[in-house]
Amino acid sequence: MTDEILLDAQNLVKHYGSVEALRGASFTARAGEVTALIGDNGAGKSTLIKCLSGAEQPDSGRILLDGKEITLDSPTTARRLGIETVYQDLAVAPELDPAANLFLGREIHRKGILGKLGMLDKAEMRRQAVREFQRLGVTLQSTDVPIGSLSGGQRQSVAVARSVVWASKVVFMDEPTAALGVVQRERVLDVIKKVRDQGIAVVLISHNMPEVLSVSDRVEVLRLGKRVARFDAEGTQLEDLVAAMTGALTQEEAA
Numbered sequence: 050m051t052d053e054i055l056l057d058a059q060n061l062v063k064h065y066g067s068v069e070a071l072r073g074a075s076f077t078a079r080a081g082e083v084t085a086l087i088g089d090n091g092a093g094k095s096t097l098i099k100c101l102s103g104a105e106q107p108d109s110g111r112i113l114l115d116g117k118e119i120t121l122d123s124p125t126t127a128r129r130l131g132i133e134t135v136y137q138d139l140a141v142a143p144e145l146d147p148a149a150n151l152f153l154g155r156e157i158h159r160k161g162i163l164g165k166l167g168m169l170d171k172a173e174m175r176r177q178a179v180r181e182f183q184r185l186g187v188t189l190q191s192t193d194v195p196i197g198s199l200s201g202g203q204r205q206s207v208a209v210a211r212s213v214v215w216a217s218k219v220v221f222m223d224e225p226t227a228a229l230g231v232v233q234r235e236r237v238l239d240v241i242k243k244v245r246d247q248g249i250a251v252v253l254i255s256h257n258m259p260e261v262l263s264v265s266d267r268v269e270v271l272r273l274g275k276r277v278a279r280f281d282a283e284g285t286q287l288e289d290l291v292a293a294m295t296g297a298l299t300q301e302e303a304a
């Protein structure tokens with residue numbers, strides 16, 4: 050574990066109409082670590098991730114990356130800063146094949162005049178995609194079919210691969226293993242560890258507490274739109290997490 054704080058969110062507030070999804074939520078992630086973000090349904094986890102990946106804008110609060118305050122006005126801005134996200138409601142293009150999905154928004158163009166005319170280098174994208182899928186242990190029978198015809202789990206694996214291929218600082222994964230069978234789940238967890246070992250901050254949302262304790266270095270607990278507790282995973286028991294999520298234990302005072 051390191052002590053380098055890479056991402057530091059302070060007192061984020063987010064309303065959806067009259068619903069206060071975040072009520073001064075704070076969150077910290079470190080480079081080279083997996084930080085789990087846990088909490089009951091509706092605690093605000095997805096909203097927090099959306100605010101930290103540019104998909105939503107907080108009403109107030111500060112976000113620091115590498116100690117510098119940043120404004121994430123769009124997912125594109127976040128990506129430019131090295132922040133990638135696998136959303137709970139998956140954002141893949143169902144009509145495109147896995148290689149095209151991997152390069153979505155970052156297409157490689159053909160060289161010369163054809164490229165200038167917008168012609169894509171599909172062969173090169175396919176070559177690179179096959180290499181990356183192999184490196185990350187994503188097995189697909191075919192990379193030529195539209196992603197809409199793959200199983201939910203395979204689609205999820207492609208979305209996970211896409212985020213880790215492009216991330217240089219932070220990867221957010223909102224329940225990346227929820228739809229997966231045992232084998233695919235293990236693969237995604239292996240990918241998560243590989244990415245962490247490359248020095249990236251991985252943020253994992255999961256309702257699976259044994260999984261949280263086995264894969265993460267630290268755990269942050271959100272309840273009713275606020276961080277209420279944080280743990281080093283080592284030495285923490287399942288019951289500690291449950292107590293924090295349900296409010297039986299409160300470490301942090303309401304800000």
Ligand SMILES: Nc1ncnc2c1ncn2[C@@H]1O[C@H](COP(=O)(O)OP(=O)(O)OP(=O)(O)O)[C@@H](O)[C@H]1O
Pocket residue numbers: 065066068069070088089090091092093094095096097137
């Ligand atoms: N787009 C939206 N419009 C209105 N309310 C929303 C919207 N998104 C989230 N909320 C509300 O904000 C609160 C937090 O929701 P959020 O999706 O962040 O929870 P979560 O912790 O991710 O839950 P889960 O574990 O079920 O995914 C909930 O009360 C939810 O109804």
Ligand SMILES: [Mg+2]
Pocket residue numbers: 094095096137223
């Ligand atoms: Mg959610």
